[in-house]
Amino acid sequence: MAPRIAIIGAGAVGGYIGAQLAAAGEDVTLVDGWAAHVAAVRAYGFRVDGMAPEETAAIPVTMLHESEIGRLGEGPAIDLTFIAVKSYATRHAAERIRPFLAPGALVVSAQNGINEDVIGEVVGHGRVAGLIAARIGVELDGPGHVQRMVPRGSPGIDVFRVGEPDGRLTERIEALGALLRKVDSVKVTTNLAGERWSKLAANAMRNGVSAASGLSINALDRDPALRRFGIKVAGEAIRVGERLGFALESIGPVPATLYARADEGDGAALAKVEEALLAAALATKARSDAQRPSMGQDVAKGRPTEVEEIYGLVIARAREVGVAVPANEHVRAVVREIEAGRAKPHPALLLSFASRGTDQPAHAV
Ligand SMILES: NC(=O)C1=CN([C@@H]2O[C@H](COP(=O)(O)OP(=O)(O)OC[C@H]3O[C@@H](n4cnc5c(N)ncnc54)[C@H](OP(=O)(O)O)[C@@H]3O)[C@@H](O)[C@H]2O)C=CC1
Numbered sequence: 001m002a003p004r005i006a007i008i009g010a011g012a013v014g015g016y017i018g019a020q021l022a023a024a025g026e027d028v029t030l031v032d033g034w035a036a037h038v039a040a041v042r043a044y045g046f047r048v049d050g051m052a053p054e055e056t057a058a059i060p061v062t063m064l065h066e067s068e069i070g071r072l073g074e075g076p077a078i079d080l081t082f083i084a085v086k087s088y089a090t091r092h093a094a095e096r097i098r099p100f101l102a103p104g105a106l107v108v109s110a111q112n113g114i115n116e117d118v119i120g121e122v123v124g125h126g127r128v129a130g131l132i133a134a135r136i137g138v139e140l141d142g143p144g145h146v147q148r149m150v151p152r153g154s155p156g157i158d159v160f161r162v163g164e165p166d167g168r169l170t171e172r173i174e175a176l177g178a179l180l181r182k183v184d185s186v187k188v189t190t191n192l193a194g195e196r197w198s199k200l201a202a203n204a205m206r207n208g209v210s211a212a213s214g215l216s217i218n219a220l221d222r223d224p225a226l227r228r229f230g231i232k233v234a235g236e237a238i239r240v241g242e243r244l245g246f247a248l249e250s251i252g253p254v255p256a257t258l259y260a261r262a263d264e265g266d267g268a269a270l271a272k273v274e275e276a277l278l279a280a281a282l283a284t285k286a287r288s289d290a291q292r293p294s295m296g297q298d299v300a301k302g303r304p305t306e307v308e309e310i311y312g313l314v315i316a317r318a319r320e321v322g323v324a325v326p327a328n329e330h331v332r333a334v335v336r337e338i339e340a341g342r343a344k345p346h347p348a349l350l351l352s353f354a355s356r357g358t359d360q361p362a363h364a365v
């Protein structure tokens with residue numbers, strides 16, 4: 001029988017995945033806290049636009065406001081849930097869905113940050129899996145509307161990576177992978193921990209750097225100083241991941257460990273990383289010039305960010321293993337100032353650090 005699917009947090013990621021699964025005939029109910037968004041989806045369907053005209057659709061899908069979540073209990077128990085709220089709202093989302101779960105339900109973190117443990121504390125560790133969205137590039141740019149900024153089916157990249165927290169290849173994780181192939185390309189991974197940390201480093205390179213500068217991903221990568229600053233941020237985070245013992249994956253087409261070597265002064269590694277970033281930034285058919293990471297979107301909308309769930313996590317784990325992460329600390333401080341209304345996004349907020357920081361070797365604390 002087809003699984004009954006609930007998506008808690010139907011913003012850009014949750015809404016996009018849920019709408020595409022509904023379009024593929026799956027039994028999906030979206031749950032979201034933004035009343036105007038729920039009203040728009042009920043009235044007009046979930047509107048999706050992509051980089052090509054054939055990606056435009058208005059998809060009918062069942063949607064509840066979070067105050068109506070009790071209505072999930074009117075049907076059979078939920079077999080599969082995607083949690084796609086911002087990471088700071090994870091525990092609350094898991095608590096809200098728990099009463100409606102079937103005994104063998106799977107609860108999937110479709111987020112950035114690392115949230116499988118928190119979800120497991122609420123619903124049981126045996127019911128949790130992880131989903132990393134690596135090249136989805138979506139933005140909820142108004143009620144009922146998601147814009148995707150990269151083409152559906154990015155060639156050469158697995159858009160989704162799904163895995164069990166303990167890395168086992170189970171039937172349920174293969175089934176999750178098969179389901180998500182209705183949305184985009186999928187890799188079923190035995191290395192969720194390594195994928196998670198590599199994605200955290202990619203988010204550190206992108207999310208706060210865009211939020212602090214006000215620039216899109218392509219604009220950042222076309223600017224030599226900001227590009228190198230981003231590489232430094234990622235390199236620090238990757239060094240922490242190495243010290244923690246993760247088997248790191250790639251960031252885009254480049255092995256993640258090259259970012260750490262680049263930050264340590266290895267010229268060949270830096271050249272490879274820069275070449276890949278610049279090629280992607282100039283290939284405008286592969287990514288819209290307007291694509292901002294989710295934290296850049298949050299700051300533009302005046303919404304709270306995941307600064308603690310990304311930079312706070314890198315910094316906390318860096319302290320455990322004695323790795324210096326000054327660029328990550330700088331980005332966290334700037335984003336906090338912006339969130340508090342004491343600064344406005346501007347590249348100068350990062351370039352002040354970049355001009356004194358990029359050529360310095362990495363030191364242990
Ligand atoms: N966007 C992307 O391309 C990617 C995002 N991710 C991750 O996915 C997770 C979800 O992020 P994402 O989908 O981008 O988040 P969104 O901001 O699009 O949606 C999250 C929630 O925020 C609320 N919300 C969003 N915009 C508004 C608004 N203008 N007014 C009122 N409420 C609003 C909604 O519910 P509520 O009011 O209940 O909060 C929504 O469910 C995060 O962990 C993120 O890091 C991962 C990969 C890519």
Ligand SMILES: CC(C)(CO)C(=O)C(=O)O
Pocket residue numbers: 112133134135136137202203206207292293294295
């Ligand atoms: C687009 C991407 C990959 C940037 O790091 C992302 O994960 C986000 O927007 O949060």
